[in-house]
Amino acid sequence: MQNRMLPYMLLLPATIFLLVFFVYPFTLVAWQAFATDEGELTTKYINKMASHWKFEKALTYTLVLALVIVPIQLALSLLMATLVSSMKRGRDLILYIWTIPLGISDLAAGIIWLAIFEQTGFLNSLLYSTGMIAEPITFLGYQDKGTIFLAVVLAEIWRATAIMLVILVAGMGLIPKEYYEAAQVYGANSWQTFTKVTLPLLKPSLQTALILRVILAFEVFAVVAALGGTNLPVLMGEVYNRQFVLQDNHTAAAFAMLILLISIISTVFFMWSLRTPKGASI
Amino acid sequence: MSTQPNMVVGQSRAARWAFNGSVLFLCLWVLVPIYLLLSNALSAPSEVTAFPKKLVPSFDTESVEFFLYFHGVGKALWSSIKVAFITMIMSILIGAPAGYALSRFDFRGKNAFRILVLMTRAFPLPLLALPMAVMFIRVGLDDTIFGLAIVHTTLALPFAVLITYSLFSGIPIELEEAAWTLGCNRVQAFIKVIFPLVLPGIAASAIFAFVVSWNEVFAAAVLTIDNRTLPAFLLQSLDDAPLHLKFAGGAVMVLPALIFIFLVRKYLFAMWGIANR
Amino acid sequence: MAEIQIKQVSKSFGKVVALHSIDLTIADQEFVVLLGASGCGKTTLLRIIAGLETATSGEVHIGGKRIDHLPPKDRGIAMVFQNYAVFPHLTVYENIAFGLRMAKLNQSEVDRRVNRTASMMHIEQLLQRYSGQLSGGQRQRVAVARALATEPEVILMDEPLSNLDALLRMEMRAELKGILAESNTTTVYVTHDQVEAMSMADRIAVMHGGDIVQAATPVEVYRNPAAHFVASFIGNPPMNFVPAKKIKDGLWSVAGAQISGPSSTKNELQFAIRPEDLTPKENGLLKAKVALVEPLGSHLLVSCNIENNLFRVILDSDSSISSGDILSLQPMEDRVRWFDPETELAV
Ligand SMILES: Nc1ncnc2c1ncn2[C@@H]1O[C@H](COP(=O)(O)OP(=O)(O)OP(=O)(O)O)[C@@H](O)[C@H]1O
Ligand SMILES: [Mg+2]
Numbered sequence: 068m069q070n071r072m073l074p075y076m077l078l079l080p081a082t083i084f085l086l087v088f089f090v091y092p093f094t095l096v097a098w099q100a101f102a103t104d105e106g107e108l109t110t111k112y113i114n115k116m117a118s119h120w121k122f123e124k125a126l127t128y129t130l131v132l133a134l135v136i137v138p139i140q141l142a143l144s145l146l147m148a149t150l151v152s153s154m155k156r157g158r159d160l161i162l163y164i165w166t167i168p169l170g171i172s173d174l175a176a177g178i179i180w181l182a183i184f185e186q187t188g189f190l191n192s193l194l195y196s197t198g199m200i201a202e203p204i205t206f207l208g209y210q211d212k213g214t215i216f217l218a219v220v221l222a223e224i225w226r227a228t229a230i231m232l233v234i235l236v237a238g239m240g241l242i243p244k245e246y247y248e249a250a251q252v253y254g255a256n257s258w259q260t261f262t263k264v265t266l267p268l269l270k271p272s273l274q275t276a277l278i279l280r281v282i283l284a285f286e287v288f289a290v291v292a293a294l295g296g297t298n299l300p301v302l303m304g305e306v307y308n309r310q311f312v313l314q315d316n317h318t319a320a321a322f323a324m325l326i327l328l329i330s331i332i333s334t335v336f337f338m339w340s341l342r343t344p345k346g347a348s349i
Numbered sequence: 350m351s352t353q354p355n356m357v358v359g360q361s362r363a364a365r366w367a368f369n370g371s372v373l374f375l376c377l378w379v380l381v382p383i384y385l386l387l388s389n390a391l392s393a394p395s396e397v398t399a400f401p402k403k404l405v406p407s408f409d410t411e412s413v414e415f416f417l418y419f420h421g422v423g424k425a426l427w428s429s430i431k432v433a434f435i436t437m438i439m440s441i442l443i444g445a446p447a448g449y450a451l452s453r454f455d456f457r458g459k460n461a462f463r464i465l466v467l468m469t470r471a472f473p474l475p476l477l478a479l480p481m482a483v484m485f486i487r488v489g490l491d492d493t494i495f496g497l498a499i500v501h502t503t504l505a506l507p508f509a510v511l512i513t514y515s516l517f518s519g520i521p522i523e524l525e526e527a528a529w530t531l532g533c534n535r536v537q538a539f540i541k542v543i544f545p546l547v548l549p550g551i552a553a554s555a556i557f558a559f560v561v562s563w564n565e566v567f568a569a570a571v572l573t574i575d576n577r578t579l580p581a582f583l584l585q586s587l588d589d590a591p592l593h594l595k596f597a598g599g600a601v602m603v604l605p606a607l608i609f610i611f612l613v614r615k616y617l618f619a620m621w622g623i624a625n626r
Numbered sequence: 627m628a629e630i631q632i633k634q635v636s637k638s639f640g641k642v643v644a645l646h647s648i649d650l651t652i653a654d655q656e657f658v659v660l661l662g663a664s665g666c667g668k669t670t671l672l673r674i675i676a677g678l679e680t681a682t683s684g685e686v687h688i689g690g691k692r693i694d695h696l697p698p699k700d701r702g703i704a705m706v707f708q709n710y711a712v713f714p715h716l717t718v719y720e721n722i723a724f725g726l727r728m729a730k731l732n733q734s735e736v737d738r739r740v741n742r743t744a745s746m747m748h749i750e751q752l753l754q755r756y757s758g759q760l761s762g763g764q765r766q767r768v769a770v771a772r773a774l775a776t777e778p779e780v781i782l783m784d785e786p787l788s789n790l791d792a793l794l795r796m797e798m799r800a801e802l803k804g805i806l807a808e809s810n811t812t813t814v815y816v817t818h819d820q821v822e823a824m825s826m827a828d829r830i831a832v833m834h835g836g837d838i839v840q841a842a843t844p845v846e847v848y849r850n851p852a853a854h855f856v857a858s859f860i861g862n863p864p865m866n867f868v869p870a871k872k873i874k875d876g877l878w879s880v881a882g883a884q885i886s887g888p889s890s891t892k893n894e895l896q897f898a899i900r901p902e903d904l905t906p907k908e909n910g911l912l913k914a915k916v917a918l919v920e921p922l923g924s925h926l927l928v929s930c931n932i933e934n935n936l937f938r939v940i941l942d943s944d945s946s947i948s949s950g951d952i953l954s955l956q957p958m959e960d961r962v963r964w965f966d967p968e969t970e971l972a973v
Contacts, residue, residue: 088500093472164376
């Protein structure tokens, strides 16, 4: 109908909001990372970040965590989505249960797994009462990097598989079931149907899920803080320490730029590797 | 939502057992840890640190009471609610008109806006807390509820836009047009026809925004000191707080989330269906 | 009085030109059908009259008043949508009352009109139901009732019967026509079903590629198509065409036969005749080789070949013909039409 300006008026608040509170701040953080308070360009904050003894560890742990967690979550969420989609009764209930962690914050998830892994926690209690150990083991002490890592991996898988599941289930819902039927008619077994029909048609959803999930993985922070304190340094934890504890916001910004950089690289990678040729979408 | 034809089940007994077994296992995988947390929270402080631990709690409210009366918790809880509430209102008020515009109009710049919204996904948004801290000091919003709510709105807004976009797209434009031909102007048609139809969905996306803010830790911890939210409070007392305080705090954070996810469960999938195309 | 005048209305969507320059006057209380193939611009024209789409240029007048700058609500129109657009959150009663409530009529008047239109459409027993509890046909009735309840001067309908099954469509066709005639409204009705158009319309406006090619009574459109397109679109099967060469003024050679026709400056025309307007006759003017015989019960549809042109004839079902036969056919003289192959218009 009339009024060419109406859509722009409706978009205006959101656009202004995003420009002021999203685009502008990100330029600001870049400026903070590369310029002194006096406005001189410098790489000293970057150097300061890179030469810090925790830097390499934080970067490595962050990347390795993502590398271990995300593939497992991908497989798990695909499995869950397939299970759900071939379910007749109880589908809604199961989906609800499986998506519960979606509403649980990373900090709460960390605390939940703390209840399991702490020294007087449920894991030790279980091992003890089944007679496998004589006295409780410290899983999360400052020397136990391996078990802390494992606990973080479990907590992250527990917490953040739900978001991928939701995206994939929604994506599967968009695939007309005739395609599956056609594949079956032409003799594909269920595995072939899955790899030749489901996966390719699910590509846009897989892409979204992976982009979102990997970026969240680079932001891992509260789970680690709850389970390992500062024993397992990660990038986001360093940002927090610089900014909040040490009040060194330039170096914090430098760390932020690094997280931003690997986020963008991974996004571009998934955009490229999971692109759908024009016109080949459902 | 269409379902895949029955391929896993129905082939053999063994396959059926494997199927049901995996479903059950995955349900337990999600539920047991939550149960353990709640069990801890409902145990007396002395039981929390006892060893070995019992699987059934003693239903003692001392831990929870201790937590709730702990210095600063009441205030943090109240701050959390306020921030989440403001976030919810702002993201719907700003996001829904944009979602409506995207679903109903074709106009120059539409794609640019969509890209702007989708771009937020490629950025680690909690990092916004850093520059915002600087910005807020300049304008006097530092360490305020409203300042934090703004950051949380940035997190929730893209979802609000995309969810409402898909909600409005799900309502045939003919309904609106029919209302116009029957004597409504745009606003009346929206109020009388579109709004009643999208209301449940809008409520769901509002709740979703609430949850986003309720759960957010990093920006809250960076941006607030006096007005700490519950997650920020918990994070900062991780080092020194006794275990039962952590568990009671965790439980207080988790419970609303359980209810909220239950309320919005129908919309979780609808919103991702269209939102990622 | 609600005469609709459409003056030089054109519409483009970006690069797509949906309507070229439409001129059409629809008399008060007339029932005009917009007929044409998919994508020819019928819906677009209807929506411009309704005010749901803005014309790129041109004017629309209703009842002598220019209305193309007014929003739909101020045009005195009602519309029935192809998918009915019955509000799902309101009962049938409230759906029908919707326009009346917008017009702020008092409750007793609303009641009276809702009940009247509901009984007119035979849906009194459905008034408390919701859209989701109705069948397609019932929903369609609600949509029409909702439009009629506002007692509009103009009713616009976009393929209102296309979602119904064949039998129901035939029933509704007759019923709708009766009801609309009674209600004294001017009606613009979009369809691509020519039988529907023929049976309901006072006048058919045949559209093609964003133009109105002919606007005339159903019989006129059928008997005297104004253009090649109309002749080849209307009728089932449509008209036959055979190229004709001028022998001399007023005499044309059609597939070897000499047939008297119009005098024209052109050297080539097209001879056209409807399949049912030919009779088999010894020494008939046209010789056609039978390619296919389709018995259709009441008659035979015979597809033949005349100088490599497909030529269809409708014959009595008791004539014994098989493919390969040579038919000798005599066209009924007053039914022969001529078209100019260049302008595609009737001569
Ligand atoms: N919103 C739009 N944007 C772009 N092109 C459009 C739009 N609406 C219609 N068109 C184009 O305008 C032309 C006419 O469309 P219109 O809907 O009027 O056809 P129609 O005669 O109603 O066809 P049908 O019988 O299939 O409903 C078509 O080529 C169509 O593709
Ligand atoms: Mg149409």
